[in-house]
Amino acid sequence: MSRMALEGVKVIEWGEYVSAPFCARTLADMGADVLKVEHPRGDRSRRHGPFPGDVPHREQSGLYLALNANKRGITLNPSKATGRAILLRLLESADVLVEDQGASFVDGLGLDYVSLKERFPRLIVASLTPYGRTGPYRDYKGHDLSANAAGGISFGNGTPQREPLVVPAAQVSFMAGLGAALATVMALVAREATGRGQLVDVAEAQVVGVLLTGYHLPTYIYKGIPGYRAGNRFRLGLYPNCVLPCKDGYVCINCPQMEQYQRFLALLGNPEWTNNPRYRDRRAMTEQYPDEAEGLIIPWFMEHTKEEIFALCREHRIPCVPVQTIQEVVHDEHLASRSYFQELGHPDAGRLTYPGPPYRFSATPWGLRLPAPTLGQHNREVLCDLLGYIPDDLPRLRAAGVI
């Protein structure tokens, strides 16, 4: 096997749930040696599920398994003095610390960045928090829901007048983890030149906030529109750009180019209404009377299945595809032809399907090598073999709540 791109890079992950673990997972997939430092009560994602047969089991939570593959794991409570001492010893040989503990908490433990920098000048500290380590909200509490709210992404998601929605499946936290991984690798590149580590301060809300910068920011600044929800359609732009029901599910259509729209109308048999001037202004159809405009084409979609619609639209080069369910994605022929999904065994959870790589490198492989660690799986290996504790010390550390 060829060398992996981040081989030899040692990462300590002191985080839980989604964003920090996904950051470390992204680095692990490219070869970094990630050691997950987990509170003895276990990462909260172990209680999140999904579980086989819906029976909670700390080693079988799907979210935990997906986020923590390719890592080794120990239990450790850095709130205890001994736990802190062990963490500091682990940091001696680490290149990166990924943590999500919050500024005031790490400050209180004497693990603030200034202290860490003094001891480990080459260490890169990637800090993930909902709002960041500076500013008036630095100590505010937050979760994925809060990052969705502050990041501005929820406001546009949902139906007008009803409550705004989060991006599903904790995707905002995933994106924050990805942004943190990107910034961390930049810091690694910088360290090659400077020899110094640094603090990477990632505000989860701010990462997802980049999504509002393309159109929402100028739409606000130049037109004074602060935001909107538009349900199943894009509020601005050219008709049709929406999600519509069909015979057996939903399809998504988006025809920004006039030729695409004309091919679509031809497929519908150029119906009579296309001659009505009211239905010739595609901008007005989206922005002024979208319900009426969508009503013109829904009957055609309702007569056909997703598969029929997809086949016809591909043939006529119309951008319209099925809204695939998770089941359809897992069995998708295109992804199968690219050997996208991967299988991995786990001692408690068994053999399962995992999502595959987001990118493919020609020289340095991406790899799913290890299942997620069971709680404290590598305690002995790390504490005894690496740090020189003797096996008899472990029960004592466990009893003291350190591991």
Added chain:
Amino acid sequence: MQPLEGYRVLDFGSAWAGPMAAQLLADMGAEVIKVESRARMDGLRLGRPIVGDDVAGGDRGLWPDLQPAFHGFNRNKLSITVNLKHPEGVALIKRLVPMADVVTNNFAPGVMERLGLGYEELRAIRRDIIVVSMPAAGESGPLKDIIAYATIIHALSGLMSMVGYEGEPLVGQLQAAWSDALAAMHAAVATATALYHRRRTGEGQYIEVSQWEATTSMLGEAIMDYAMNGRVAGPMGNYHPMMAPHNNYPCRGDDRWVSIAVASEEEWQAFCRALGDPEWARDTKFADAFQRQRNRAELDARIAEWTCQHDAHEVTEFLQGAGVAAMTVMNIEDQFLDPHFRERGFHVEVEHPKVGLEWLYGQPWLLSDTPGSVRRHAPLLGEHNEYVFRQLLEIPAEEYERLVKEQALY
């Protein structure tokens, strides 16, 4: 000093995903040269201009320097106009390749190869080049040539099938080009990692980012549920299996909302105290997390009765003071004016030669020692032809004039 100082990128990107990937590298100090042409303009240079109202002209490309979305994703870059359909166009690019570390594009599969700029050809010119391609569905497979925009990728990836209110018909849209931003970040982290590897080993490589796969790669929870239980995830609204209350609640004013998430028994007690220990909260229906989850519709209605009497920002400050995770559901105006985000440089002001001062987004992550920055405005179309061809390539004035005249530089 910036992380990518001294690295040069040739960016063939168009629209959002490709340009944003290169912009993330540019923000970190790389010199990114955007390759464009009047014969093939970046799609984001088309459309309604910032100044004036000539939409039809904008759609025909008459206002390439006045497109707001373009400015965000192309700040910090240089622009050259090379007509790749001109016989000398590709040759000019090949002369730049020895000076480039990275080449990025989000063309459909095979386009770079047909131009004679495929990875093998570029590698023959510069052995350690890093080439990044971002085709919508990847470079192989039955759907590799599919026409795809962000929403189309959302639909194929599985993400869209989960957007909506719990147990109701699908909503589907996100009002944001989610997959574009995601693919851009994936491409940028892969590129930075490849540069790190090259620095340590001298080895370049080819990177393929399928925007669809990049989007699906983060849906592990739903994919595992299907693998374990055969269950197909649908819209779940703001439901969270481990938190209740966990929702966005209406506040005073038009379309104002506050998010409230309670993660523990301790926080629930704090929340009740903050509300003045109302009678309803003592009901056994809300006695523990399990009960609150089961009766969440009623719980949400109770909370909404309280929130709707108050301003969203006030609820946020008040509940945060009590130790509860509340946050205003911000729209872009809230974000733009927010003192916290202002202090963190969420938005920055840049001087643009044709627009004047304009606001763009700032750095989404803050590096303490080698921070990214917005150093220059998005380039005017062809603004840096002279610098790149006359200075970098040292093309004599006469030949340069000829290339312009013959529309190789166009």
